[in-house]
Amino acid sequence: MSQVRQYELVYILSPDATDQEVADLHTQIEAIITRYQGELVKTENWGRRKLAFRIGKHREGTYVLEVFKGTGELTKELDRRLKVIDSVIRHLCVRVDEDLRLAERTRARRDAETQRRIARGLPVGGRSRRSDDDGGDDEPTDRAEV
């Protein structure tokens, strides 16, 4: 009933999590996604990064990004699970489909515009920013000495 949308999930693991633990968590999340009839689009491990500020007692963390398609229930479940796991120090799940669609649409429109301009032999690169409004620049000051 609920719609399938695309989400991005980023979570930060504590720096003392081993590679094994990172992989384990990833498989766990994958399992949850498949259980809720979702689809994992891609994963990215950014590796260990310095945090911009301290979270708890940590100064750095391992970032993992998961892009997936699924329903709202799935994100709710992921959220709940990630909150429970102690080695996850921060996570963020963001819906991206709408923004990406919008970006795609504007890009397509711009491409069409460039194509049109090329076909007509007009200069490419959007509207011309040069305006001739700085005319009339002769000096008004020399009137005093007449």
Next chain:
Amino acid sequence: MAEERRSRGGAGSKTRGSARGAEKGGPRRGMFRRRKVCKFCTDKVDYIDYKDAKMLLPFVPERAKILPRRISGVCAMHQRKLQTAIMRARQLALLPYSTD
């Protein structure tokens, strides 16, 4: 010559005054400021990604506060998107909330 000048001043004083005003309002004269344009519009950025901290960094100078639009020259639409991107990046500790 003097006579001519006087007559000119008498007859066309109104028009002359207005013309001078227009000249004064021109873009020259001391404090010439370049018009700022939106960085995202010129670079044709459609989606401001919160994961790209390096791209967001110039918009959170020193105190890590979001740079106002009147200074950066970013257009309203992109400033809105930039704002959400920065706030998301902060949640993920990619950008600081504050520095001192």
